[in-house]
Amino acid sequence: MTGRKFAAAFLLSALLPVTAHAENFSTSVLNPAALPANGVVTGNYPTGGGQANYYFAVDLKPGAFASQISAQGGGKYKTLTLALLDGAGAKIDSYYITASDDGREATHVFSIDSGGRYIIRVTPEGPEASAFHVALGGSALPDRQPAETGSGNSKSFLDPTPIPANGVVSGKFPGGAASSYYYFAGDLKAGQLMTQITLTGRPGAMKWASLELLNDQGRVDQEYHLSRTDASADATKNFAIDRSGRHVLRLTVQGVETNAYKIEFGGDALAAK
Structure with a gap:
């Protein structure tokens, strides 16, 4: 050379x-x-x-x-x-x-x-x-160079996808036997964060998802899950937000790649909506 x-x-x-x-x-x-x-x-x-x-x-x-x-x-x-x-x-x-x-x-x-x-x-x-x-x-490592997150919703806890102004996020299941994890962040007010999980796909195909609110230590504070084989199914839960500030939520999905998910966020805790 x-x-x-x-x-x-x-x-x-x-x-x-x-x-x-x-x-x-x-x-x-x-x-x-x-x-x-x-x-x-x-x-x-x-x-x-x-x-x-x-x-x-x-x-x-x-x-x-x-x-x-x-x-x-x-x-x-x-x-x-x-x-x-x-x-x-x-x-x-x-x-x-x-x-x-x-x-x-x-x-x-x-x-x-x-x-x-x-x-x-x-x-x-x-x-x-x-x-x-x-x-x-995190803030203790302020000079970190953000990693590539790729297209679609973020799989990084460090660089989560912001909850959009309309409070709706959606995507396709990646398929395979492994679970897939996605992270979302929002500036929330103290109050109730209303959420709804909707799963769609081929009838008879297993569809599994969980939504978790993480605390300041990155651990699960509140959560719920949905497991169905119907063509369409949904579940709802209100998360109690005890302080105003930035909060991170984790979505976990597992199922065939023909499945799709939609998560809706609302309530008085979501100031942007």
């Missing part, structure tokens, strides 16, 4: 978003890898199965350190644990998911009281055919 071509290739690679993959992982808490600028770590489970610990260092500011973890594939039981350690390697907080063939994901917001260097530990355990994905962000 000529010097000019090499320089052009180097410049192009520098402009692309960087995500940590297996070849960038460190298994040493004393010498952790740098967390990528977009806060994303993704990879396969350890060769031969079993457990591995991967370490990443990051400088955080006081605030909310938001996280989203998921595990898929492998056809067997697996776990994924995310831990926040201080600069000396002592655990501050952690959470985990267990998953089978259909995959799982979860979210959690760590509270950062003081700025400084922290260590992230990612621990996958399970069959090597499995894969994991970790996304980190």
Whole structure:
């Protein structure tokens, strides 16, 4: 490669978003890898199965350190644990998911009281055919480069789809055996958030969906679900909003790709409607 071509290739690679993959992982808490600028770590489970610990260092500011973890594939039981350690390697907080063939994901917001260097530990355990994905962000990581969310409703807890002014979101089921997760955010007032789930599709085809209101820690506060084989079905629930501000909701769907969903938001908590 000529010097000019090499320089052009180097410049192009520098402009692309960087995500940590297996070849960038460190298994040493004393010498952790740098967390990528977009806060994303993704990879396969350890060769031969079993457990591995991967370490990443990051400088955080006081605030909310938001996280989203998921595990898929492998056809067997697996776990994924995310831990926040201080600069000396002592655990501050952690959470985990267990998953089978259909995959799982979860979210959690760590509270950062003081700025400084922290260590992230990612621990996958399970069959090597499995894969994991970790996304980190929030006000404690203000310089994070937003990841590509693709078309349609957002699958990112860190970059959710805003609830539109008319309060209606819709989409198609992606199909497959795995559950699919979508995130929506809105500036809500204290009061009642009225919601309705409507599922449509071929008669006899299974249609499953749940809608969850997440709290400030990224955990489920209130939820309901709908499971039907009818051509069209709906369910409703009012979520009690106890404080004004930004709130995130998670929609989970599972079923054939000919199915469709529609979620309607309203009530006195939705100021925009």
